[in-house]
Amino acid sequence: MHTEEQIKNIADALLSSFLPKDANETELTFHFTIPPNQSYKVWYKRKKAIWSFEKFEADKK
Numbered sequence: 001m002h003t004e005e006q007i008k009n010i011a012d013a014l015l016s017s018f019l020p021k022d023a024n025e026t027e028l029t030f031h032f033t034i035p036p037n038q039s040y041k042v043w044y045k046r047k048k049a050i051w052s053f054e055k056f057e058a059d060k061k
Contacts, residue, residue: 001058002034008053010034011042015051031059 010032018030026046033039039059044051 002038002040004056007040007042007056011040011044011053011056015044019051 011030014030014032018028020028027044028046028051029041029043031039031041040056041059042056043054045054046052
């Protein structure tokens, strides 16, 4: 398992690929996988123009 800081850093790097087209959206979630087989779901919330990492969940095997 990876640390929360590692997961946040990876998710932050991927965030721009998942930003919603609807400017009214204030929440988003997405999944990503760290090889070889650990997947995570992450949550973000937008306050004004800033998207902030909220939490993560490791996919259960």
